[in-house]
Each structure stands twice: as C-alpha cells, then as structure tokens.
Amino acid sequence: MKVSNVVKDNFREDKLPHIWCPGCGHGILMHAIARAVSNKGLDRDKVVVVSGIGCSSRAPGYMNFNTLHTTHGRALAFATGIKMSQPDLHVIVITGDGDAAAIGGNHLIHACRRNIDLTTIVFNNNIYGMTGGQYSPTTPTNDYGTTAPYGNIDKTFDLCDLAKAAGATYVARSTAYHARIIEKLIENGLDNKGFSFIEGISVCPTYYGRKNKKGNAVDMMKSLKEDTIDIRIAKKKPELAEGKMLIGEFHNSEEEEYTARYDKIIDLFEKE
Amino acid sequence: MEKNIKLLQGNEACVEGALAAGMNFFAGYPITPSTEIAELSAQKLPRIGGRFIQMEDEIAGMAATLGGALTGKKAMTATSGPGFSLKQENLGYGCIAEIPCVVVNVQRGGPSTGLPTSPAQGDIMQAKWGTHGDHPVIALYPNSVQEIYEVTIDAFNNAEKYRTPVILLLDEVIAHMREKVDFDSVKGKEVFDRKKPTCPKDEYLAYENTEDLVPPMADFGSGYRYHVTGLVHDQFGFPSNNSEIADTQIRRLLNKIEKNKKDIIKYEEYKMDDAEVAFVAFGSTSRSAKESVDKLRSEGIKAGLYRPITIWPFADEKVKEISENVKNIIVAEMNLGQYVNEVKRVSSDKCKVDFYGKINGHLITPTELTNFVKEAIR
Incomplete structure (x- = not known):
C-alpha cells in the first residue's frame, strides 16, 4: 500500500501537522496503527480509537475514525463501556506510560483480566511529556526527571510483564525504530479476539532525552535499535541479551473473550 | 381490569x-x-x-x-x-x-x-x-x-x-x-430518544451551535465519524484555544439548560394557596414536612409545603414568588445548610427564612418540624 493512501484513508489531513515535538517517536507509532488498520481492511465506520490524556493521547484527534479523547488514565474504562455495549465495534486504545500504568493502572489490570477485545497500544516514552518531564512508572531507576532532580528512586515498571500476569491474551513489545515490526504486532493484536497489549517504545528527546543526556533524536532512535533484542534471538543466544530490552511477541493464547461470554448469558433468555 | x-x-x-x-x-x-x-x-x-x-x-x-x-x-x-x-x-x-x-x-x-x-x-x-x-x-x-x-x-x-x-x-x-x-x-408518558443527525455524513457537526442549543448526536459506529474530547472544542468537536469558541461553546452548554428551565423544573405544592408559613423540603424530609403541615393547620397555623422535584436548576422565580406571598419560609434538610442558601439568595426581604437541619443519621421528624415552626413564627 502506498504511504500517501495510508494518510489519505486514515487521517484527518486538515488536522495535521500534529503537535508532537521534532524527533518524537509517537508519529511513527501512530502511522503504524493506521497501516495495521488498513492492512486488516477494517471498516473505518466500525473502528473506535480511544485515548486518555498526555502526548500519546492526542493521536486520535488526527485519525479519521470514531475517536474519543477521554480523561487522564480512563481510556480503557471508556473503551470497555464502548466494547461491552456494542461488541461489533473494533476498539483500539492509545495510551501512554503515565496514563496506562500510573493513574490508569487499575483499569489496565482489569481490562487484561477480563480479556475484553480491546487492542491497546502504549506509547512508552519513559516520561510525562505533556506536563514537562516528570518521572513516570517506566522512567528507569536513577534517571532524572523534573520531579526526580536527584535521580529516580522508583523501580521501573515492566508493562508487558504486568499485562501478561494480569491475563492479557496477546502481549508484545517493539519500538518506534522497528516501524514495520510494530505494525505487524498491532495487526496480530487486532486479530486476537481478546485483550491485546502492545508496548511501543517511543523516544522523547525534548524532556527525557535532554534531562538524561541521551543525545539528539537520531541518537535516541539508534539506541532503540542497539539496546533491544528480539526475544527469539535472546532465547537462543542469551549472552547477546545482556543489558538489552527484549522486544517481540511475549504471549499469545486463546481464551474466550469477555463480550462473547456475556452474549451467552443473553442467549439463555432469548431461547426462553 | x-x-x-x-x-x-x-x-x-x-x-x-x-x-x-x-x-x-x-x-x-x-x-x-x-x-x-x-x-x-x-x-x-x-x-x-x-x-x-x-x-x-x-x-x-x-x-x-x-x-x-x-x-x-x-x-x-x-x-x-x-x-x-x-x-x-x-x-x-x-x-x-x-x-x-x-x-x-x-x-x-x-x-x-x-x-x-x-x-x-x-x-x-x-x-x-x-x-x-x-x-x-x-x-x-x-x-x-x-x-x-x-x-x-x-x-x-x-x-x-x-x-x-x-x-x-x-x-x-x-x-x-x-x-x-x-x-x-x-401510561401515555412520552419516552424521549436523543435526536440523531440526518445530514450527509461529511457535513455533520457534533457540537454545532444549533438554534435549540442541543446538536444531534450520532452513535459511534453509525458512519458519522467524529471526535469527542474533554478539551474545549469547536463545532466539529476538535480542541480549540480560541477564546470566542470557548465562550460560545461553554455558554451554549449552560444555556441549553437555562433556557429550558420551564420544561425541566418540576415541583409539588401542598396547601400553599393561603399559606403563611412555607416549608421548602425534598426527598424523605418532605414527607415529614407534609405531615407537619397538616398538624400545624389543625392547630390553626396556615402552613404549606413547596417540594422541588427538580433540585437543579433552581427554580428562582417560583421560590421568589413564594417568598413574596408568605411570612416565613422554613428550609428543612438533612445537612447543615445547603439548599437554604439558594432559597435565601432569591427570597424577598419581607420574608423570614429559617433553617432546620440534622446530620446524625436520623430522619427529621414531623414533630421536630412542627415545634421548630412554632418557635420560628413566634
């Protein structure tokens, strides 16, 4: 598919350019979602994109679907209401590390546990960008943020581990550098009839990068390539994985989906 | 039957x-x-x-x-x-x-x-x-x-x-x-369903400043793709920092209720025609107030009850009118004084507004109200 068609078909062109800083990884992840939706041939009238608050959550405004920009942390709770009330809709949730894992952490756990058919993509930039660089649940320990001027004493949160432990049936991670791979992972997430959790590692050169001397946007993008390793390679050659972040598909299982279970209850009475 | x-x-x-x-x-x-x-x-x-x-x-x-x-x-x-x-x-x-x-x-x-x-x-x-x-x-x-x-x-x-x-x-x-x-x-009561758009799909304005102030609302999935946000937004639903748009949209939100108060506001009046003392009470408290009205009337005190069913928006005109026709208003609530301040805000200076409140988890009884009124009008 031609790139220009992806933009024409899936974006509100009059709302572009987006508000993200030069060098931000979010645009790449947003475009990957659009490509995945196009590749799957989903009816755009039946696609709902829901977000919370933060840099990542501005994405739906640019996307030409049914779009809902909700309150901070609550995207999954709104999305659950949408999916539960109208199961024929394809519901995609775009959220950030602070939005999904801090203020919205409870909703994430329970959306995973229910295995409700939502495809969630976390744009993880390791920082609160919109408010100016405060440490988030995924800021690495000892790194700096405007609210961690002496280094972050929190333990960093592995969101894929969390999602898997909580019951998500599809869990994967890739990065804004691996644009084609994350596109495929999102497609897999859309295919999964259940809760899919895809972590997209992004970069924030403006706040996280500058505060932690990570170099410019290109340097940060390169490190997404150099500091990550596919889980399949890591399994074969563990020595290569030292100090690197695992990417790839972590979990994929088949379990009955939540709204389908509820349909069975409704069916009990339809037969009456 | x-x-x-x-x-x-x-x-x-x-x-x-x-x-x-x-x-x-x-x-x-x-x-x-x-x-x-x-x-x-x-x-x-x-x-x-x-x-x-x-x-x-x-x-x-x-x-x-x-x-x-x-x-x-x-x-x-x-x-x-x-x-x-x-x-x-x-x-x-x-x-x-x-x-x-x-x-x-x-x-x-x-x-x-x-x-x-x-x-x-x-x-x-x-x-x-x-x-x-x-x-x-x-x-x-x-x-x-x-x-x-x-x-x-x-x-x-x-x-x-x-x-x-x-x-x-x-x-x-x-x-x-x-x-x-x-x-x-x-039976016969109307059940109202939200107004939905009928315009061509690319012309839909989910937050249009319509004459009736309530723009039609499309269902997600119906083919009218639009944007919903908690940010102040324009008629399309997209975020805007424009001060004129902010002013227009927020005022429309308030006006759609304000201008339809007549339709929204419901209340009950009990023995208010010749009342000299009026209770303002709602919910379970209003049931005690009603009984107290009868008790007071049996003792020769012309009491009545105004019971708002619509608490908000507040019925400014109605309460003002009551305050012009009675000598005393007694606002009774199971709190330490909330609605009473609204009543005082609109009441005529000629009318004395008193408050009876309770917060111990017990109902306000008719006897308490009857005694309170006798004290208040003395």
Missing part, C-alpha cells in the same frame, strides 16, 4: 423506571445504599438483550457508562457519596462532551465513609458543583417509591432531550423503604 401494582423497594423502582425509559446498559460498582440498583440491573438487563458490567472502581463505572452512551445506549450508573465524589471528573466530561446518561446518587451520611447505612441530604451542593468548572446540571429528587419509578423516566428523558448527564438524587430512606408502585401511572 387487573391493576398493574407491585410492592417495591425504592432502589428497585429506580431500575423499573430506568427500564421503562429504555435503559439497555448499566456500568457500576457496589456501594451501600445503592447496591440493589446494580443487582437488579444485572438480573434484568440480559433478559431484554441489554448489558450490565461491574467495573473495577467508581471512576470506571462512570467512564464505561459514558462509553456505552456513545454507542447509542441509554446508560445508567448508581452510587452513593464516596462513589459520587470519585465520579465527578468523568461527570464533568459527560457535561462538556454532551453525553446523555443517568447517575443515581443514593445519599448517605458523610463526609468520607461517613454513615453508610443512614440517610442524609449532604450532596445537594455537590450535585451542582462537584465537578470543576462551570457546567450545566440537571438533578432530580423524588420522595416516594412511586415517584422514584416515574422520575427515573424523567431523568432519562431529560438526559436524552438535553444531551447531558442527569443526576438522580435519592436518600437511604426512600431508596430502602417499600411502597406500592402503580406501573400504569406512566
């Missing part, structure tokens, strides 16, 4: 009213003294092809209710004080994004966890100002099980008509007591 009558609890009547109004989605979280509303919804909804979900917390209950409403469902949630506090942010979202739904708050003693199994009327101002910023509010407060059934239908109708969340206030007493409900009482 056989009568269609049942003995119901207030919370049960609320669910029956909601179903009569077309409720087909409920998302909530258990909390005393509102839980029966969730329980009965869980039992009844799948039987009519509707859906129920118990969410992970109160905030999610409100969020999922709004999500359900966006797909075209008639959605409701129910809670009590602590949960009502937690729902406030998303309630404000519902106001600015103009999403119709019903939020039931069965009031119990506060603050905080307070008196979970005792009645109170402490959330009167919270119903109006609980969420931040200027926003429209419709809040209704019935005072009997029969009326809970009927007013719950009004709550849905107002939500659909004015495209806004509607708060249904109950209190622990009317929610848990059992009374007769005549289902035929609502």
Whole structure:
C-alpha cells in the first residue's frame, strides 16, 4: 500500500501537522496503527480509537475514525463501556506510560483480566511529556526527571510483564525504530479476539532525552535499535541479551473473550 | 381490569423506571445504599438483550457508562457519596462532551465513609458543583417509591432531550423503604430518544451551535465519524484555544439548560394557596414536612409545603414568588445548610427564612418540624 493512501484513508489531513515535538517517536507509532488498520481492511465506520490524556493521547484527534479523547488514565474504562455495549465495534486504545500504568493502572489490570477485545497500544516514552518531564512508572531507576532532580528512586515498571500476569491474551513489545515490526504486532493484536497489549517504545528527546543526556533524536532512535533484542534471538543466544530490552511477541493464547461470554448469558433468555 | 401494582423497594423502582425509559446498559460498582440498583440491573438487563458490567472502581463505572452512551445506549450508573465524589471528573466530561446518561446518587451520611447505612441530604451542593468548572446540571429528587419509578423516566428523558448527564438524587430512606408502585401511572408518558443527525455524513457537526442549543448526536459506529474530547472544542468537536469558541461553546452548554428551565423544573405544592408559613423540603424530609403541615393547620397555623422535584436548576422565580406571598419560609434538610442558601439568595426581604437541619443519621421528624415552626413564627 502506498504511504500517501495510508494518510489519505486514515487521517484527518486538515488536522495535521500534529503537535508532537521534532524527533518524537509517537508519529511513527501512530502511522503504524493506521497501516495495521488498513492492512486488516477494517471498516473505518466500525473502528473506535480511544485515548486518555498526555502526548500519546492526542493521536486520535488526527485519525479519521470514531475517536474519543477521554480523561487522564480512563481510556480503557471508556473503551470497555464502548466494547461491552456494542461488541461489533473494533476498539483500539492509545495510551501512554503515565496514563496506562500510573493513574490508569487499575483499569489496565482489569481490562487484561477480563480479556475484553480491546487492542491497546502504549506509547512508552519513559516520561510525562505533556506536563514537562516528570518521572513516570517506566522512567528507569536513577534517571532524572523534573520531579526526580536527584535521580529516580522508583523501580521501573515492566508493562508487558504486568499485562501478561494480569491475563492479557496477546502481549508484545517493539519500538518506534522497528516501524514495520510494530505494525505487524498491532495487526496480530487486532486479530486476537481478546485483550491485546502492545508496548511501543517511543523516544522523547525534548524532556527525557535532554534531562538524561541521551543525545539528539537520531541518537535516541539508534539506541532503540542497539539496546533491544528480539526475544527469539535472546532465547537462543542469551549472552547477546545482556543489558538489552527484549522486544517481540511475549504471549499469545486463546481464551474466550469477555463480550462473547456475556452474549451467552443473553442467549439463555432469548431461547426462553 | 387487573391493576398493574407491585410492592417495591425504592432502589428497585429506580431500575423499573430506568427500564421503562429504555435503559439497555448499566456500568457500576457496589456501594451501600445503592447496591440493589446494580443487582437488579444485572438480573434484568440480559433478559431484554441489554448489558450490565461491574467495573473495577467508581471512576470506571462512570467512564464505561459514558462509553456505552456513545454507542447509542441509554446508560445508567448508581452510587452513593464516596462513589459520587470519585465520579465527578468523568461527570464533568459527560457535561462538556454532551453525553446523555443517568447517575443515581443514593445519599448517605458523610463526609468520607461517613454513615453508610443512614440517610442524609449532604450532596445537594455537590450535585451542582462537584465537578470543576462551570457546567450545566440537571438533578432530580423524588420522595416516594412511586415517584422514584416515574422520575427515573424523567431523568432519562431529560438526559436524552438535553444531551447531558442527569443526576438522580435519592436518600437511604426512600431508596430502602417499600411502597406500592402503580406501573400504569406512566401510561401515555412520552419516552424521549436523543435526536440523531440526518445530514450527509461529511457535513455533520457534533457540537454545532444549533438554534435549540442541543446538536444531534450520532452513535459511534453509525458512519458519522467524529471526535469527542474533554478539551474545549469547536463545532466539529476538535480542541480549540480560541477564546470566542470557548465562550460560545461553554455558554451554549449552560444555556441549553437555562433556557429550558420551564420544561425541566418540576415541583409539588401542598396547601400553599393561603399559606403563611412555607416549608421548602425534598426527598424523605418532605414527607415529614407534609405531615407537619397538616398538624400545624389543625392547630390553626396556615402552613404549606413547596417540594422541588427538580433540585437543579433552581427554580428562582417560583421560590421568589413564594417568598413574596408568605411570612416565613422554613428550609428543612438533612445537612447543615445547603439548599437554604439558594432559597435565601432569591427570597424577598419581607420574608423570614429559617433553617432546620440534622446530620446524625436520623430522619427529621414531623414533630421536630412542627415545634421548630412554632418557635420560628413566634
């Protein structure tokens, strides 16, 4: 598919350019979602994109679907209401590390546990960008943020581990550098009839990068390539994985989906 | 003909009213003294092809209710004080994004966890100002099980008509007591469904400044793709920092309620024609006030009762008119003075406004009110 068609078909062109800083990884992840939706041939009238608050959550405004920009942390709770009330809709949730894992952490756990058919993509930039660089649940320990001027004493949160432990049936991670791979992972997430959790590692050169001397946007993008390793390679050659972040598909299982279970209850009475 | 009558609890009547109004989605979280509303919804909804979900917390209950409403469902949630506090942010979202739904708050003693199994009327101002910023509010407060059934239908109708969340206030007493409900009482009552767009899909303005101030609302999935945000937005629904747009849109939100007050405001007057002393009371307190009116009249004191059923918007003109016709107004509430300040705001200087409040978890009794009036008019 031609790139220009992806933009024409899936974006509100009059709302572009987006508000993200030069060098931000979010645009790449947003475009990957659009490509995945196009590749799957989903009816755009039946696609709902829901977000919370933060840099990542501005994405739906640019996307030409049914779009809902909700309150901070609550995207999954709104999305659950949408999916539960109208199961024929394809519901995609775009959220950030602070939005999904801090203020919205409870909703994430329970959306995973229910295995409700939502495809969630976390744009993880390791920082609160919109408010100016405060440490988030995924800021690495000892790194700096405007609210961690002496280094972050929190333990960093592995969101894929969390999602898997909580019951998500599809869990994967890739990065804004691996644009084609994350596109495929999102497609897999859309295919999964259940809760899919895809972590997209992004970069924030403006706040996280500058505060932690990570170099410019290109340097940060390169490190997404150099500091990550596919889980399949890591399994074969563990020595290569030292100090690197695992990417790839972590979990994929088949379990009955939540709204389908509820349909069975409704069916009990339809037969009456 | 056989009568269609049942003995119901207030919370049960609320669910029956909601179903009569077309409720087909409920998302909530258990909390005393509102839980029966969730329980009965869980039992009844799948039987009519509707859906129920118990969410992970109160905030999610409100969020999922709004999500359900966006797909075209008639959605409701129910809670009590602590949960009502937690729902406030998303309630404000519902106001600015103009999403119709019903939020039931069965009031119990506060603050905080307070008196979970005792009645109170402490959330009167919270119903109006609980969420931040200027926003429209419709809040209704019935005072009997029969009326809970009927007013719950009004709550849905107002939500659909004015495209806004509607708060249904109950209190622990009317929610848990059992009374007769005549289902035929609502025969012929209109059930209102939200106005939907009929224009070509690329011309739809979800937040258009229409003449009637209530733009049509498309269901998610219906082919009208639009954007919904809690940011101040333009007529298309897209965020805007433009001060003129902000002013126009926020004023429209408030005006759609303000300019339709006549339709929204409902009240009951009891023996007000020649009254010299008027009670202002609502919910379970109004039942005691009504009895006190009869007692006072038997002793030669011309008492009456004004009972707002629509708590918000406040009936400025009506209360002002009452204050011009009586010598005393007695505002009785199970709190330490909330609605009384609104009454004082509009009342004539010639009328003395007194307040009787109680916060110990007990009802205000007719005898207390009768004695208080005798003292106040002395």
